[in-house]
Amino acid sequence: MSIPTLSLRDELQKAPAVFEQFLARFFQENEERYAFGDLFEPLYLDMTEFVGRRGKRIRPLMLLGSYRVFGGDRAFEDASLLRAALSLELLHAFILIHDDVIDQSARRRGLPTFHKLVEERLGRLDDAARIGANVAMVVGDLIFAMALETLRSIDFPARLTDAALSRLLAYITDTGAGEIYDILLGTRDIARVEAAEITRMYTLKTTRYTFEAPLVLGALLAGGSEELLRELAELIEPVGLAFQIQNDVLEYQKFKGVDRLRQTDLLEGKKTLLLRVAYERLEDLDRSFLQLCLSTRASNDSSVSKIEQLIDKSGAVEELTRRMDALFRQSEEALDTSSLTPEQRVGLREAIGLARTQIQQAGTQ
Amino acid sequence: MSIPTLSLRDELQKAPAVFEQFLARFFQENEERYAFGDLFEPLYLDMTEFVGRRGKRIRPLMLLGSYRVFGGDRAFEDASLLRAALSLELLHAFILIHDDVIDQSARRRGLPTFHKLVEERLGRLDDAARIGANVAMVVGDLIFAMALETLRSIDFPARLTDAALSRLLAYITDTGAGEIYDILLGTRDIARVEAAEITRMYTLKTTRYTFEAPLVLGALLAGGSEELLRELAELIEPVGLAFQIQNDVLEYQKFKGVDRLRQTDLLEGKKTLLLRVAYERLEDLDRSFLQLCLSTRASNDSSVSKIEQLIDKSGAVEELTRRMDALFRQSEEALDTSSLTPEQRVGLREAIGLARTQIQQAGTQ
Numbered sequence: 001m002s003i004p005t006l007s008l009r010d011e012l013q014k015a016p017a018v019f020e021q022f023l024a025r026f027f028q029e030n031e032e033r034y035a036f037g038d039l040f041e042p043l044y045l046d047m048t049e050f051v052g053r054r055g056k057r058i059r060p061l062m063l064l065g066s067y068r069v070f071g072g073d074r075a076f077e078d079a080s081l082l083r084a085a086l087s088l089e090l091l092h093a094f095i096l097i098h099d100d101v102i103d104q105s106a107r108r109r110g111l112p113t114f115h116k117l118v119e120e121r122l123g124r125l126d127d128a129a130r131i132g133a134n135v136a137m138v139v140g141d142l143i144f145a146m147a148l149e150t151l152r153s154i155d156f157p158a159r160l161t162d163a164a165l166s167r168l169l170a171y172i173t174d175t176g177a178g179e180i181y182d183i184l185l186g187t188r189d190i191a192r193v194e195a196a197e198i199t200r201m202y203t204l205k206t207t208r209y210t211f212e213a214p215l216v217l218g219a220l221l222a223g224g225s226e227e228l229l230r231e232l233a234e235l236i237e238p239v240g241l242a243f244q245i246q247n248d249v250l251e252y253q254k255f256k257g258v259d260r261l262r263q264t265d266l267l268e269g270k271k272t273l274l275l276r277v278a279y280e281r282l283e284d285l286d287r288s289f290l291q292l293c294l295s296t297r298a299s300n301d302s303s304v305s306k307i308e309q310l311i312d313k314s315g316a317v318e319e320l321t322r323r324m325d326a327l328f329r330q331s332e333e334a335l336d337t338s339s340l341t342p343e344q345r346v347g348l349r350e351a352i353g354l355a356r357t358q359i360q361q362a363g364t365q
Numbered sequence: 366m367s368i369p370t371l372s373l374r375d376e377l378q379k380a381p382a383v384f385e386q387f388l389a390r391f392f393q394e395n396e397e398r399y400a401f402g403d404l405f406e407p408l409y410l411d412m413t414e415f416v417g418r419r420g421k422r423i424r425p426l427m428l429l430g431s432y433r434v435f436g437g438d439r440a441f442e443d444a445s446l447l448r449a450a451l452s453l454e455l456l457h458a459f460i461l462i463h464d465d466v467i468d469q470s471a472r473r474r475g476l477p478t479f480h481k482l483v484e485e486r487l488g489r490l491d492d493a494a495r496i497g498a499n500v501a502m503v504v505g506d507l508i509f510a511m512a513l514e515t516l517r518s519i520d521f522p523a524r525l526t527d528a529a530l531s532r533l534l535a536y537i538t539d540t541g542a543g544e545i546y547d548i549l550l551g552t553r554d555i556a557r558v559e560a561a562e563i564t565r566m567y568t569l570k571t572t573r574y575t576f577e578a579p580l581v582l583g584a585l586l587a588g589g590s591e592e593l594l595r596e597l598a599e600l601i602e603p604v605g606l607a608f609q610i611q612n613d614v615l616e617y618q619k620f621k622g623v624d625r626l627r628q629t630d631l632l633e634g635k636k637t638l639l640l641r642v643a644y645e646r647l648e649d650l651d652r653s654f655l656q657l658c659l660s661t662r663a664s665n666d667s668s669v670s671k672i673e674q675l676i677d678k679s680g681a682v683e684e685l686t687r688r689m690d691a692l693f694r695q696s697e698e699a700l701d702t703s704s705l706t707p708e709q710r711v712g713l714r715e716a717i718g719l720a721r722t723q724i725q726q727a728g729t730q
Contacts, residue, residue, distance in 0.1 A: 036569070102503075131551075131552060134548050138545050141463065141505075141541050142537075142542070144509065145538050148513060148534055158523050166514065169510045173398075176507040177399070180404075180500055180504070185404070187490055200402070
């Protein structure tokens, strides 16, 4: 059965509150499962607090929206549907926790990162930082298992649950490979990193689990055909890349000249598309200077300031903005020639538009 | 149907070769799935090499044995049965990789640990050690996903596969909690660590996935009842603890006086049962001295030497050896009064005996 997609926006408006409530109850109900004694207790509270932090919940909300757009008939209050949505948020939490350890980040969603929470509790201990990172790594593993168990135990036809689980594992594998690319490209000179490699890294590391997973899993649970799922994955790929480019530009502009020590990507030698496009657009002399600023790994205000000047001079921000607009247009056109029904197109456009607005307000994480 | 359990030993004798062959083929066949480009290629080779290193394969072999003992009628060559067995070896590899990052270990199975492999390849890079640890963490995550997909995709009745997957996720959760206990108990003074906490940590961290998982999953896939699985989990718990105690003693004796810098547990402040029992058995003055040696965290030959003297003086090794024998006897008795058939008892005894011999030869890892 199909529900008028025009009401999707209305339906989605109540979804965030429903989801937050479900999330809080979920951690309460699972408390006993994690009752490993007094040493573990504060960690479970940290896990609850960390996942409960107000994120944008793009992934779970997109899954709910996709489920509805592609003909799913369960109410958003359905516990199994909410569990499927939650599994993506848990997956996200696991990825963030490991990511923050990798990047040695201190803040996440306006509060300490998970390893910092643990480190701070250990207080004056010599190797508190290392222990914090170690505990965070294992807590990430636990939340990974929790995400999978949450999806595995949904009350949907076994065939659908199994297919969803298999896909989720594949998305995780892609995400991990993308993460490894991100780490290893970071060790390379900017001259030796192709834009195509960065693009592929973005797709693997972020698009798969952020856009493809919710869209495809939602449609899958709604009973969508293999062909539909394949088409959706293809349709969303340029959108995912556009979002990543948008994120590059927004992150850069957000901290430019204001708080240079928060230009963490630059400080850490991350090979963003912005940086590579800047490099490609600069003249030889400026290129060498950019290479020098990046290779000294001088994590300080003045090197970041120089890199910013070179990026601005290159016109990379403008070029990426054009590319982003082109990608969004390209996906619009692909949508028009797709096999989706007019109603499904409207629904998907609304979902993308919603994500775009939310990300413009706050960045992809 | 039931196959004479007396032939189990014969059957198990050919199992290792069958398993190794399957493992090698598995990595060949999955190569394409992990074809993420040239940067990832050496990592997939590392993964293949790491998992392929000659371990004792206790977990997969125990699963195969348990499956047969509890009435499973598939041949050991059955691809699905081998996949189920392999999933435990992959899980083990994931746990080892993260464990080695946590302990900053350099060697595993006579070769470099995973993070060391990556670090060595990076060569002269400034932060090669940190990048090695980061990549190893994500590779561990990938192998975790691989383990689950390997079990998920077995061709067994959906009900059994699903139950096996759910249990595996629960074992992983217990293992993670045990790992966290291990890390956090390491930060505590030996006076403030109860033997019962260490015992629970051992059970969670090692027994669950090393002994309970293969035994219970093997019986589950053979069609064993819920009651049988519960009974098996109870029967194996004291055996698991006995093995851990044996491991404590063996590891200690192996390096005592020979190569003190390999007494890594002592150097890292790990709270082993051996250490706690030694502490409990010592007089006040020696206790304080032991505390002092441990708390200075002076990771050197002379502090380890003093700790060794105190452990020897305490008679902890002898006490633990007695406890271990008592635990093995206790499990023998429990087996005799269990609801298992005589044939199943013989089979289970053989499996435990086999594991005991192999572990005595090489330690639990």
